[in-house]
Amino acid sequence: MTTSVPQAAALGMTLVSVGEAKGCMAVPWREDLVGDPDTGVIAGGVVTSLLDHTCGLAISAAAKGQMFGTATLDLRIDYMRPAAPRAGVTAEAHCYKLTRSVAFVRAQAWDADPADPIATVQAAFMMSPRSA
């Protein structure tokens, strides 16, 4: 799921872990992903891609191997604080409710300590059967 998706590969996204309706992924810091050269902090858009993607991973975990497609309905991101300069970002998502048509997901992202997040997320996704 990480390397087969061009955007995930371009960001250098790595799989950290998969659990019960949960997924965890990371993006290491890279010079070309910086949003503000004055601070050297990774761009918000990178965090958005990581969070969206990690939500998808949590949904796969919740769906327990069923084939499906997801389309993001909405994604709300609250930024608690900027990431530290030259720091990578890790995200964990939990699909806390999965119906036949909709997945509800919460996620958070941090740079060093999960207890001190840089961003929290609430998102909803449409589920569709995949004709692969």
Added chain:
Amino acid sequence: MSEADHAKLGAFLQRAPYVRFLGMRAELAGDEMTAILPFSPHLVGNTTIPALHGGVIGGFLEMTALAQLWVTQGSGKLAKTIDVTIEYLRPGRAMTTYARADLRTVGRRVANVHVEAWQEARSHPVAALRGHFLLAGD
């Protein structure tokens, strides 16, 4: 928009590595800024359709808001994103995406910005963003 605004926009597009990573450009016509995201394979999130990654669309919308604030505020410092809600309306297809930002309110400390992105027709938006931004200097 003046020559100075064109210079400010050019500076914004040049300075952020992530803007170059996306391949984002922007144009000013009068007082309207249009951000442009040409299609590139590394932006794809779903190879079956194929469609742009939701995070790419979100990042592009956020950068459009920050660019508009940068040009309008002219402080030479980037605003900080407080929160964003991104609504996905249609799949972002493998083609050029455009976006425009509407500064709904710009206060002393915080701005409320709406951004809409479209591809073939502006009347058929692919995504929208509503967000709050902490203005530079606070």
